[in-house]
Amino acid sequence: MGPPRMRRGPRPLPLHLGLLGLRRWMAMAMLPLISAGASPSSRPGSPGSKPEGQGPRRVPAEAMRLAGRLAAGGHRPEDFAAAVWRGLNRADGALLAGIRAYRRHPWQREEAALPAVWTEGGSRLLDYGGGGPVVLVVPSLVNRAHILDLLPETSMLRHLAGQGLHPLLLDWGEPGEVERGFDLTDYIAGRLERALAAVGEPVVLVGYCMGGLLALGAAQRQPGRVRALALLATPWDFWAEDADRARQLGALLPGLEPLLAATGALPVDTLQALFAALDPFSIAEKYRGFARLDPGSMRARRFVALEDWLNDGIALAAPVAREVLAGWYGANTPARGEWRVAGEVVAPERLRVPGFLAIPSRDRIVPPASAMALAGRLPGALVHGAAAGHIGMVAGQGAEAALWQPLRRWLSGLGL
Template structure:
């Protein structure tokens, strides 16, 4: 990818390699202390960030760790929300094993997310990020919730550019045999898929990092974000197959043919208030993939930047908190 994206530009190639070397050698800081566990179902846990008020179940994607929502002590949507009158409970999907190979995306909702919601004993607020939003939407169709917030959530998968979908199909064709053999789809394969979505941006970010002052706030944030992006549990084989074939290729959710717990998930049947946060500059989950329901909040930040960038707090955190609190007021 580096060769193709810097062909004929040796200076840019050298700058990207220098940035990569600087990233590899950068000093890491300890991650935030993990909060206590409020409930657990199998390998899945709800991490309790304290606070007061109505419980807010936050559903991250199955891809990449949940820690993007609690990146550092200073950059943590969860810890910030806990200081704003809600009680955030962050779902950690845990580490799948080959024994989980038959658990697809819908199965994660059925076997983990719904029982965790039931364990609370009351209707919670529900929020989902990326594929976690797709799963949270399904949960909101099957359980009563106070409100549903979707953040960069794909639902109409035909909204991905044709080139992106073709590249992902090619990637899955190559990855399917080893995934079937191992029972899981490794994170490294998924990361390669993300690189295909925006190869130029992948190179550019290392060029920019190489020019940052070592140890600066911007450099520390970059390292934490990249460590998160390059980490994560594998997907179960069934989840990888359902994501690649049923959702991305066949768009079953967008065509109202995706079933969870035997029920077709139809967003229009959800009666809870819905906040739909999308970005016009998100290349990972383009705005065209968003469900056409609820109150829409349109941003101009990248897929990860909307959660952890310097602009995230005034642009996403604050309006999200205001909307969540509004759903807990007496009607």
């Protein structure tokens, strides 16, 4: 084993540290207003104390309410302000301690020496062994494929291989010079279909997250090569939960165009910032929690493995980024029947293969309503509600019960 790899997470670090500064700035702005609201002469919306030479300052109603609660409890505003600063210092110190502990943790991932049954460009079809029906698993384009083989004890693929199946994992790899010109049609009608052809027999096609949409498009185009289709946390209606937010993501594209034109891809840190925007303060909270863990515990090792995966993302080819942001998010093309692969509309209702939809109830990346929109479009599909989050469903401590076993039972019911 070589020297420990330098960790860069949580990415993008300037964003997460900037959020700490923003929180402190908001406290600095709010605490004087609370003190002003505690003045006996203050009324909601009335002028509060002001620096010499400046006009009157309005006291927000929220500051007045908080000042009133402090007074009712017999607390002075200056004591409250001191307590706030102590709390901020503790929280920020715990975050920095968690980041240091993560970056110094000795665990390193050891890449498994798996045979590749097919390669093209930077992509490989990795063979996890086992006997029985072939299960070809398609991950997202923006994260490393090994989330499905995170740790020996947290590996969906190794579990399936031990359950009478023959799993193959499509590792998309980094987009090189050729792939940076790929659009979704190139990935689906090109690379994925050639991987299917290389297997030489019909497969159970399993798509995870964005990979589910890629698998869906390929299954429609190559029905003779797909005997069953499982879609795990796969979005379909991008406006189902918050249409305005989805359109706002689509509206980011013009501002990103100079970056896409210059690099041919949407960089990892930009993608990470978009994901962080879903719940910006949750990253800091989980690192504070990590600071309290025993570094030698299984929980700590699982945390490091998962964070290494999250922080080692893959840039998204510029044509794909345009199609995803403007089409999927901005215009909701899949749900509106306007998303096309090689000129053909992707229409799940045309599929005539058994379907399985795994929808995690605590998913913040793919809202359950977005994934559930496929339920009425895939004829006869079994809908499995998993009590887990987007990542926990496939790689969490409870993943075996949440997904792996239900998926295997469904396949057994098909005679596979």
